[in-house]
Amino acid sequence: MLSLLHPPTLGLIVTTLLITLAALMLFVLKTRTTYSGFGCWTIGFFLLAACFMVSVLRLYLPEAPTVLVSNILGIASLCFLYDGVAGFYLQKKPRPHYLNWGLAVLVIAAQAVNLYLGGDVNTRVIWFNAFQFFIALRVFWRFYRYASGRQKSASVLLLVAFLGIAATSLWRILAMLSAPSMTDLLRQDAGYRLLILISSMLVILLAFSFLLLTHTRIEEELDDARAKAEHAARIDPLTGLWNRRHFESEALREIARASRYGQPISLVLFDIDHFKRVNDRYGHLTGDEVLQQIAGVMRDSVRVSDLACRWGGEEFAVLMPVDLGEAVQVAEKLREAIGQHDFALIGKLSISGGCAQWLAGEDLTCWSKRADSALYRAKAGGRNRVEFESA
Numbered sequence: 001m002l003s004l005l006h007p008p009t010l011g012l013i014v015t016t017l018l019i020t021l022a023a024l025m026l027f028v029l030k031t032r033t034t035y036s037g038f039g040c041w042t043i044g045f046f047l048l049a050a051c052f053m054v055s056v057l058r059l060y061l062p063e064a065p066t067v068l069v070s071n072i073l074g075i076a077s078l079c080f081l082y083d084g085v086a087g088f089y090l091q092k093k094p095r096p097h098y099l100n101w102g103l104a105v106l107v108i109a110a111q112a113v114n115l116y117l118g119g120d121v122n123t124r125v126i127w128f129n130a131f132q133f134f135i136a137l138r139v140f141w142r143f144y145r146y147a148s149g150r151q152k153s154a155s156v157l158l159l160v161a162f163l164g165i166a167a168t169s170l171w172r173i174l175a176m177l178s179a180p181s182m183t184d185l186l187r188q189d190a191g192y193r194l195l196i197l198i199s200s201m202l203v204i205l206l207a208f209s210f211l212l213l214t215h216t217r218i219e220e221e222l223d224d225a226r227a228k229a230e231h232a233a234r235i236d237p238l239t240g241l242w243n244r245r246h247f248e249s250e251a252l253r254e255i256a257r258a259s260r261y262g263q264p265i266s267l268v269l270f271d272i273d274h275f276k277r278v279n280d281r282y283g284h285l286t287g288d289e290v291l292q293q294i295a296g297v298m299r300d301s302v303r304v305s306d307l308a309c310r311w312g313g314e315e316f317a318v319l320m321p322v323d324l325g326e327a328v329q330v331a332e333k334l335r336e337a338i339g340q341h342d343f344a345l346i347g348k349l350s351i352s353g354g355c356a357q358w359l360a361g362e363d364l365t366c367w368s369k370r371a372d373s374a375l376y377r378a379k380a381g382g383r384n385r386v387e388f389e390s391a
Contacts, residue, residue: 010196011056017200018049021207028211033218037087040080040094041210047077048203064115071111071128075104078135081206085139085158088213089146100135107131122176129169129176136166151216158209164202168195236310238288239295244317247309251319251364258358266327268318269371270334270353273383275314282345290343294351297341301334324357324388331355331386339384350384357390 022045028034029042051073058066079100087094107127114124139162147155172195234246242250254265272278272294279287291314298308298316307319318334320327331353338351354374358367370389378387 010193011052014196014200014203015049015052015056018045018052018203021203022046022049025207025210028214032214034214035088035217036091037084037089037094038210038214040084040087044077044080044084045203045207047073047080051077067124068108068112068115071124072108074128075107075131078132079104082135082139084210085143089143100138103131103134120181122179122181125176126173129172133166133169133173136162136169140166150220151213154209154212154216157205157212161202161205161209164198164205168198168202239291239310241295241298241316242307242309244309244311247307247311247317247319248364250307251367254319254321255358255362255364255367259360263321264323264357266320266322266324266355266357267367267371268320268327268331268334268353268355268386269311269315269368269375270317270331270351270386271313271315271375271379273350273352273379278346278349286345290346290349293341293343294338294349297338298334301337302330306330324355324390327355327357328386328388335384335386352378352383353386354378355386355388 022042025038025042025045029038051070054066054070054073058070079096082100083094083097086092086097107130110127111124113119114127140159143155144159147159234243235241236243251267257263258265272290275287275290278290291310294316295308295310298318302308302318302320305321309317309319311317318330320330322330335351335353338349341349343349352375354371354377356367356371356374374387374389378385381387
C-alpha cells in the first residue's frame, strides 16, 4: 500500500501543510498577543517546511548539496523548536542552548563528511534521527513538570507530540540498522513514505499545542487581571483595608449564615475623636497618614476571623463572629491600642466605639443603625470609650 504513494507528492503535500501552519503562526505572532518562544516556534516551522521542500527537490537538483541543506534546515528547526519551548515555559527571552546547537554542528559536519566520502544513506538517516531523538527526549525530560494547572492539557499535547517524534526517530534508527545499505532514500526506502505521513500528523499536533498553550496563558492572565481588578474594587486605596462595599457584602453573607446556624455575629463601629482638628491644624496629608496608621493598628489588634474595613471618612468598622460581650472586649482592646500609639507630629489620639450584636430577623441597615447609636452615645458621653446596644 505504501509503495503506491508517490514520495515527491507526499513531500509537496507536507511542505504545503507546513508553510500554511508557519504562515498561520506568523500571522498570530504579528497580530495577536504571544509570549517568549513563539517566534522561535514560527522560525522552526518555516525551516521545517524548507527542509521538506529541499528533500523533494533532491530528485531534480544535485544530490549532495540538497541532502546537506535539507539536513541543516531540519536540524536547525529542531533547535529552534526546543529554544521556543524553553522560552515559553521559563518565561525568558529565548536563547540558543549551546548543547543542542553544538551537537547540531557536529551532526552536520558528520553529514558533510559522509557525503564527501560517498557514504551510505543509512548512516546519515541514523545521525539525523539520533539528534531528533535527543531533542525530543530532552524537551520531555526538562518540561514534563510544567504539565499542570490550566496549561496541563496543552502541555500534555505538546509532550505527546515530542514523544511521538522520539518514537518515530527510534523506529527509523532501528530500521536503518537492519536495512540493506541504500543510495537513494526517496526511491529505495518504503518507510520514508510512512515517515512523511506520521510527520504530517505530528506537526499538526505540535502547531495546535503551541497555539493552545498561548491561548491558555492569555486566559490565565485575563483571569488574574480580572481577579486583581475585583480585589482592588473592594479595597480602600488609602488604608489598604476592605472598603464598605466589600464589608456590606460579607456582612450579608454572615447574616445568612447566622440565620441558618444560629451563630452570633457582632458589629463594631468607631471613629477618631476630634479628627477634624487634625486636618485643620496639620493638613489633609497628615490626616491621611493618621488614617493609615489607624488601619495598621487595627490589623495588629483584630483577629484573623474578624473583618476590618474603612466605613467612610474617619469611621471604621469591624465584623466579628462572636457574641456582644466578646465584641466589646475586642473593641476595648482596639481602643487601648490606638490610645497608646504615638502618631507622628500629632502625639496621641483616641477613638470612640459602638457595638451591636445581630438580632434574628434583623437586616443590615437596622443592625448598623443600632451600632451607630451606641457610637453616638460614646461620643456624647465624653469620647474615648466603647458603648453597646444589647437589644
